[in-house]
Amino acid sequence: GESVGLHLPTLSVQEGDNSIINCAYSNSASDYFIWYKQESGKGPQFIIDIRSNMDKRQGQRVTVLLNKTVKHLSLQIAATQPGDSAVYFCAERGNYGQNFVFGPGTRLSVLP
Amino acid sequence: KAGVTQTPRYLIKTRGQQVTLSCSPISGHRSVSWYQQTPGQGLQFLFEYFSETQRNKGNFPGRFSGRQFSNSRSEMNVSTLELGDSALYLCASSYRTETYEQYFGPGTRLTVT
Numbered sequence: 001g002e003s004v005g006l007h008l009p010t011l012s013v014q015e016g017d018n019s020i021i022n023c024a025y026s027n028s029a030s031d032y033f034i035w036y037k038q039e040s041g042k043g044p045q046f047i048i049d050i051r052s053n054m055d056k057r058q059g060q061r062v063t064v065l066l067n068k069t070v071k072h073l074s075l076q077i078a079a080t081q082p083g084d085s086a087v088y089f090c091a092e093r094g095n096y097g098q099n100f101v102f103g104p105g106t107r108l109s110v111l112p
Numbered sequence: 113k114a115g116v117t118q119t120p121r122y123l124i125k126t127r128g129q130q131v132t133l134s135c136s137p138i139s140g141h142r143s144v145s146w147y148q149q150t151p152g153q154g155l156q157f158l159f160e161y162f163s164e165t166q167r168n169k170g171n172f173p174g175r176f177s178g179r180q181f182s183n184s185r186s187e188m189n190v191s192t193l194e195l196g197d198s199a200l201y202l203c204a205s206s207y208r209t210e211t212y213e214q215y216f217g218p219g220t221r222l223t224v225t
Contacts, residue, residue, distance in 0.1 A: 032212050043116070043202050043216030044155070089155065093212055099168045100145075100214075102155035 008087060010107045019077040023090035023103045028071060030092035030101075035064060035075045038105070039086045047075070047088075077108075085110045114139065116205050116217035124223045130191040133220045137184050137205030143167075144186040145214065146178060149200040158201075161186055190222075198224045 013019045025033065031052040036044035050057045050064045050073075057064050063076040073090050090103040117136045125131050137144050146158040157170035161180035178188040184205075190197055200221050204214035 034212060036216075041218070043204070043218050046213050046215065049212060091155075099157040099160060099170055100212075101157070102147075104154050 008105050008107045010109060012109045012111055013080050014111050015080060015082060017080055019075075019080045019084070019108060021075045021077075021088050021106045021108065023073040023075075023106075025071050025073055025090065025092045025103070026101065027092060027094060028068070030094050032093045033064070033066060033073050034091045034093075034100075035062075035073075036089045036091060036102075037084075037086045038089065044089060080108075080110050082110050082112070084108060116203055116215050118201075118203050118217040118220050120220060121218065122221045122223075124225060125193050126225055127193055127195060129193050130189060131193060131222060132187055132189045133201055133203075133222070135186045135188075135203030135205075135217060137186070137203075138215055141205035141207050141215070142184050143206045144180055144184065145204045145206075146186070146188050147202040147204065148172075149202055149219070150198075155202070158188065193224045195224050198222060 034049045035047040037047050038044045048059045048062050048064050050066050055066050061078045065074045077084055087105045087107050089105045091100045093100045116138055119134045143162045145160040147155050148158055149155045158172055159166055159178050160168040164180045175191045180186045200219040202216050202219045204216045206214045
C-alpha cells in the first residue's frame with residue numbers, strides 16, 4: 001500500500017545523472033543524521049548516516065554532506081538508476097533518549 | 113536473517129473501536145520503535161521500547177500505548193479510534209538504543225471508517 005504523502009517535493013532526474021536531495025533540520029543540538037529511502041508499499045530503508053562531528057561521509061554511490069552552520073543536510077546519489085526512484089527522508093536525533101525527527105521527504109523520479 | 117515483521121498488514125476498523133498491532137523485531141534486536149506515517153504529518157515518532165521498558169515517547173494522546181515482551185516482540189494499542197488515526201504504522205528495530213541504524217518493517221495500514 002502507498003505510504004507517502006501526496007504533496008511531496010519532487011525531484012526528476014535523467015537516468016545516469018547525479019541527484020542531490022536537500023534537507024533542512026531543526027535542532028542545532030542534534031548530533032546524528034540519517035537518510036532513508038522508502039519505496040512504495042515498503043518501510044523506510046537505511047541508506048547512510050553521519051555524526052555531527054563530520055561534514056561528509058561516502059557510501060556506495062551515495063554521499064551525505066552536513067552543514068551545521070545553516071543546519072542543512074544533503075544526499076548525493078551518483079549515476080542515478082531507475083531503482084533509485086523512491087521517497088527520501090532525512091532524520092535527526094539528539095543525544096541519548098531523544099527520538100528521531102523525520103523531514104517531510106522528497107520524491108525522486110528517475111526518467112529513462 | 114529475517115527482517116522486521118508486522119501483523120496484520122492491513123486493518124479496517126470503525127470509530128470508537130480499539131486495535132492492537134504487533135511487531136516482531138530482527139532476532140537479537142532489543143530496541144523497538146513505533147512510528148505513524150500520514151500524508152499530512154509525515155513520519156512521527158510514537159514510542160520506543162528497550163528491554164521491556166518504554167525509553168521515549170512522542171507527542172501522542174494517551175489513547176496510544178505500547179508494550180514490549182521479554183522476547184523483544186512489541187505491540188501497540190490504540191483505543192477509541194478516530195478517523196484521524198488512519199495511517200501506516202511502522203515498527204523499527206535496532207540492536208540497542210545507542211545504535212541509530214534502525215530497520216523498519218513493512219508497516220500496518222490502518223483505516224478507520
